[in-house]
C-alpha cells in the first residue's frame with residue numbers, strides 16, 4: 001500500500017474512530033479501501049476514476065479540483081462535513097481555504113506531498129511542490145497543527161512535507 005509518513009497515526013485514527021472521510025485526489029483508491037475496510041463512509045475526488053471499484057458506503061466524485069470553483073466543490077460534495085480529510089501527493093493551494101469548511105469539529109486533516117528545498121524537488125513543476133515550512137505556516141484559525149515534518153520520506157528518500165491538523 002502507498003505509505004505516508006504519519007502512517008501509524010492515520011491507522012490508529014482510522015481503526016479507533018468511525019465516521020465519514022474524504023480523500024482528495026484519491027488516485028488508485030488505496031486509502032479509500034483502507035477506510036472502507038475499517039467501516040468508514042467514504043467520499044473521494046479525482047479527475048478520473050482509476051478503476052471500477054464500487055462499494056457500499058463509497059461515493060466517487062469526478063471533479064477537476066483545479067478548474068472547479070471552491071463553492072461548487074462544496075456543493076458537489078453536498079455540503080457534507082467530514083471527520084477525516086486526506087490530501088496526499090497532490091497540491092492545489094486554494095483547497096486549503098475550503099478544507100476547514102469540509103471538516104467536522106475535532107476532525108483531522110492529513111496532508112502530505114513533495115516539497116522544494118534548495119531549488120530541488122521530486123516534481124518537474126515547482127508550483128506543485130510545497131515551499132519550506134508551508135504547512136507549518138498555514139494560517140487558519142480553525143485548524144490546529146498537531147504534527148509537522150519536513151525532510152526525507154521513509155521509503156524512497158524524496159523530500160516531503162507532511163502534517164496533521166485538527167479542526168477546532
Ligand SMILES: C[S@@+](CC[C@H](N)C(=O)[O-])C[C@H]1O[C@@H](n2cnc3c(N)ncnc32)[C@H](O)[C@@H]1O
Pocket residue numbers: 002024025026027028030045046047048063064065066067087088089090
Ligand atoms: C500522485 S497521485 C496521488 C494519489 C493518492 N492521493 C496517493 O497518494 O496515493 C495524484 C492524483 O491527483 C489526481 N489529479 C491530478 N490533477 C487533478 C485535478 N485537477 N483534479 C482532481 N484530481 C487531480 C490524479 O488523477 C492522481 O490520481
